[in-house]
Amino acid sequence: MSESKAFYDTVANRHRLFYRDWPAFVKQEGSWLDDLLRPRGARSVLDCTCGIGTQALALALLGYEVSASDLSDENLALAQRGADEYGVAVAWHRGDVRALDQVSLAGPFDAVLSLGNSLSHLLTETDVQTALRQMVDQTQPGGLVLVGQRDWEAIAAERPRFQFRHEHLDTPAPGQRTVLWDLWSYDDPLVTFEVFFSQGGPEGWETEVFPLRYRMWRRREVMEMMEEAGLSGVREVPCDWEVRLAGNRLR
Numbered sequence: 343m344s345e346s347k348a349f350y351d352t353v354a355n356r357h358r359l360f361y362r363d364w365p366a367f368v369k370q371e372g373s374w375l376d377d378l379l380r381p382r383g384a385r386s387v388l389d390c391t392c393g394i395g396t397q398a399l400a401l402a403l404l405g406y407e408v409s410a411s412d413l414s415d416e417n418l419a420l421a422q423r424g425a426d427e428y429g430v431a432v433a434w435h436r437g438d439v440r441a442l443d444q445v446s447l448a449g450p451f452d453a454v455l456s457l458g459n460s461l462s463h464l465l466t467e468t469d470v471q472t473a474l475r476q477m478v479d480q481t482q483p484g485g486l487v488l489v490g491q492r493d494w495e496a497i498a499a500e501r502p503r504f505q506f507r508h509e510h511l512d513t514p515a516p517g518q519r520t521v522l523w524d525l526w527s528y529d530d531p532l533v534t535f536e537v538f539f540s541q542g543g544p545e546g547w548e549t550e551v552f553p554l555r556y557r558m559w560r561r562r563e564v565m566e567m568m569e570e571a572g573l574s575g576v577r578e579v580p581c582d583w584e585v586r587l588a589g590n591r592l593r
């Protein structure tokens with residue numbers, strides 16, 4: 343886990359570059375989450391792997407009461423900067439999703455989220471089970487727990503080796519480009535992403551590479567662990583950009 347903290351602390355100032363258009367994605371996430379949460383009457387939300395605040399800021403913009411936590415101080419600093427830019431308030435906390443009881447949170451919450459493939463950083467069943475139990479403990483009886491991850495079934499079947507992420511023009515300076523691309527190596531159920539940041543222009547290019555390991559948790563495994571953690575009605579909620587699994591805390 344310190345491996346992913348080191349990664350996110352190092353790349354935080356470039357984290358928005360992981361998204362083709364981060365502000366547009368904030369809007370898209372807000373609309374998707376609002377469709378799910380508003381009909382349930384949910385008002386208070388904890389995003390317990392908030393990163394730079396993609397979903398937390400989206401929800402705060404829509405008027406939800408948002409608390410958010412993450413392991414990476416650098417991501418949290420960037421998330422606060424996002425809150426200042428958007429003019430919204432979020433209660434940010436530094437904390438491990440496996441130890442939310444160590445964080446002074448204002449729960450329980452109507453909904454608790456971990457989106458953007460965050461739990462895939464946890465490589466053992468014990469760690470994911472612990473995280474899910476901690477998430478359930480922060481949820482109101484009847485409230486919603488939502489987990490988002492990559493479509494690991496499809497990835498493990500196709501085993502793509504190369505991923506082109508994005509090319510950002512005039513970044514970090516006019517006339518320069520930043521290109522993000524990955525090489526993926528498999529040791530099923532583990533996969534290592536080597537994330538390359540290439541930055542340059544007419545005068546030449548520089549590349550930095552950051553390795554990141556994930557566990558390719560299959561839907562069935564996560565759904566079973568969600569049930570074991572005390573969630574009922576565990577189901578997949580349709581989403582075009584990642585696999586989203588939801589369940590309700592037993593009353």
Ligand SMILES: C[S@@+](CC[C@H](N)C(=O)[O-])C[C@H]1O[C@@H](n2cnc3c(N)ncnc32)[C@H](O)[C@@H]1O
Nearest residue numbers: 350391392393396412413414438439457458460
């Ligand atoms: C890919 S980012 C996703 C962030 C955000 N949810 C989004 O979709 O933009 C994954 C985040 O999980 C966080 N993370 C990884 N392991 C964690 C842990 N054990 N506890 C809390 N956060 C963790 C990382 O610091 C990182 O910010």
